[in-house]
Every structure is written in C-alpha cells, then in structure tokens.
Amino acid sequence: MPLVESVQPDAYCASPGEVYRRAARRLWYDTLSAPPDVLAEAVAVASRMDPTPGRVQAAGSFEDVSVSAVLRAALPATASGSLRPRLEWYTCRGAHFHNDAHYPDVLFGVWYLAGPPIDLVFARLAIRLRMHVGDAAVFDPFEPHAVLAPGSERYRRDDYVSAPVSVFLGFELALDEPVRITFMVAPPGKPESNLPVLSSAAAVHPETGTLYAAGHGTPL
Numbered sequence: 001m002p003l004v005e006s007v008q009p010d011a012y013c014a015s016p017g018e019v020y021r022r023a024a025r026r027l028w029y030d031t032l033s034a035p036p037d038v039l040a041e042a043v044a045v046a047s048r049m050d051p052t053p054g055r056v057q058a059a060g061s062f063e064d065v066s067v068s069a070v071l072r073a074a075l076p077a078t079a080s081g082s083l084r085p086r087l088e089w090y091t092c093r094g095a096h097f098h099n100d101a102h103y104p105d106v107l108f109g110v111w112y113l114a115g116p117p118i119d120l121v122f123a124r125l126a127i128r129l130r131m132h133v134g135d136a137a138v139f140d141p142f143e144p145h146a147v148l149a150p151g152s153e154r155y156r157r158d159d160y161v162s163a164p165v166s167v168f169l170g171f172e173l174a175l176d177e178p179v180r181i182t183f184m185v186a187p188p189g190k191p192e193s194n195l196p197v198l199s200s201a202a203a204v205h206p207e208t209g210t211l212y213a214a215g216h217g218t219p220l
C-alpha cells in the first residue's frame with residue numbers, strides 16, 4: 001500500500017471562521033497501468049487545450065465505470081469504496097503553488113496521463129512526487145501544491161511558457177471515516193495556536209509555497 005507519511009507538524013484545515021479538521025498526514029502515490037484508449041484520450045485533451053502557464057485548467061468532467069474500476073483496484077483497499085464517480089480532465093503548463101481549500105469534503109486524486117515528467121510538490125510537507133505518465137497521487141486539497149519541472153525549487157513562469165501540456169485525470173475520494181483513517185485525517189482536537197491554518201484565506205506564495213496569514217506579511 002504505497003502511502004507516504006509526512007513528518008511535518010500538523011496543520012488545521014479551516015473553512016471561513018471554522019476549524020473543522022486537521023490536514024491529512026498521508027498521501028498516496030503509485031503507478032497504474034492506463035488502458036490505451038484512456039491514454040489516447042489524454043493526448044487528445046492535450047492537443048485541444050492551450051492552458052495559461054502556471055494555472056491548472058479544467059477540460060471537462062465525465063463518468064466512466066471502467067476507468068473507475070482501474071482506480072479502485074489500485075487505491076488502498078480501505079479507501080477504494082470512497083471513490084466518487086465523477087472524473088475530470090485537468091491540464092496545465094506547470095502550476096504555481098496554490099491550495100484548493102474550497103473542496104472541504106474530499107481528498108483529491110490525480111492520474112498523470114500525458115506530458116513530460118513533472119514534480120508534484122507539496123511545500124509545507126517537504127514532499128516531492130516525480131510524476132511520469134501512469135503515475136497517480138492522492139492528496140489533501142488544502143495543502144499548498146505546485147506542478148514544477150523536475151528538480152525545480154521555485155515556480156518561475158518563464159520556465160513554462162513553451163512547456164508541453166500536462167494532462168491529469170482528476171478524481172475525488174469522499175472524506176468519510178475509512179478515508180480519514182487511511183490518510184490519517186484527525187479531528188481538530190485541542191486548539192494549538194502555533195499550528196498553521198490551511199484555508200482559502202491563507203495566502204500561499206506562488207513561487208515558493210510559503211504560507212502567509214491573511215492580511216499579514218509574515219510567514220506562518
């Protein structure tokens with residue numbers, strides 16, 4: 001079961017005005033065998049998209065029982081029943097650091113299906129996942145993350161202006177009890193003022209992933 005555990009301190013995940021859980025302490029990272037028709041569709045998606053450098057761009061949602069079956073078979077058995085049926089294509093030419101804290105009820109999954117080798121980088125966790133075609137990952141959308149050229153420490157827009165398009169098949173795991181246990185998502189617990197807060201209001205430095213408190217210029 002290829003789960004990657006963070007050794008970094010906990011963080012709170014908060015919706016506006018409310019702390020409701022801690023960040024997932026585990027990610028999942030594995031290589032899946034992609035059916036030829038899915039790979040061909042990813043190449044077709046790449047050819048019709050022209051994403052702005054640095055930004056992840058959605059390219060259409062769909063449901064496909066055979067694709068979901070491949071994902072379920074590969075995911076940790078304790079979490080595979082939590083896979084939601086909706087799938088979505090995402091494209092980018094690199095992606096600056098950001099979080100997706102407007103998705104409070106799911107963990108995100110990405111299956112990399114077209115493009116050059118890239119690094120999926122989680123700044124706070126100090127975790128870097130090298131993604132080749134066929135590799136997949138599941139992570140907490142509240143964690144700051146970026147898509148960078150292999151080995152890059154910072155996002156620099158100029159590096160991606162003429163980069164080939166990367167295509168991910170996105171999926172979601174419902175944040176139910178089995179997923180919370182598998183990915184070590186704890187309840188908020190006793191408030192600890194020194195823990196970072198991951199939310200839509202926490203600014204993420206786009207080049208480095210450093211977290212800043214809303215309205216403040218000092219890193220958390």
Ligand SMILES: [Fe+2]
Binds near residue numbers: 056098100145
């Ligand atoms: Fe994202």
